[in-house]
Amino acid sequence: MKKPLQVYxxxxxxxxxxxxxxxxxxxxxxxxxxxxRALTRSTEEDPLLALSGMIDALPPDVSEQFGRHLQxxxxxxxxxxxxxxxxxxxxxxxxx
Numbered sequence: 001m002k003k004p005l006q007v008y009x010x011x012x013x014x015x016x017x018x019x020x021x022x023x024x025x026x027x028x029x030x031x032x033x034x035x036x037r038a039l040t041r042s043t044e045e046d047p048l049l050a051l052s053g054m055i056d057a058l059p060p061d062v063s064e065q066f067g068r069h070l071q072x073x074x075x076x077x078x079x080x081x082x083x084x085x086x087x088x089x090x091x092x093x094x095x096x
Contacts, residue, residue, distance in 0.1 A: 007032070 009017065021031040062069055 017028055017031060021028050024031075026034075059065070059069060
C-alpha cells in the first residue's frame with residue numbers, strides 16, 4: 001500500500017529535481033522513489049556500491065574529466081626501461 005509523504009525543498013533543489021526528472025521523462029515522485037531505493041539499497045546486493053565514499057579528496061571534475069585524471073595519475077610519459085634491458089638498435093644491423 002502506498003502512503004503519501006510531503007517533502008519541502010528549497011528553490012534550487014526543486015529546480016534540479018524538475019530538470020533531472022524532466023530530462024528522463026519521469027515525474028518528480030518517480031525520481032524521488034528511485035533516489036530512496038538507491039540510497040537505502042543494501043551493500044550486500046551490490047558490492048561496488050559498498051565502495052562508494054571510500055576515496056576522499058577527489059577533484060571536483062573527476063566525473064567529467066575521468067580519462068584525463070587517469071592518464072595523469074597512472075600512465076607514464078615514456079615507457080620505463082629496466083636497467084638490465086639492452087637498448088635496441090633503431091635499425092637492424094647490416095652484415096657486410
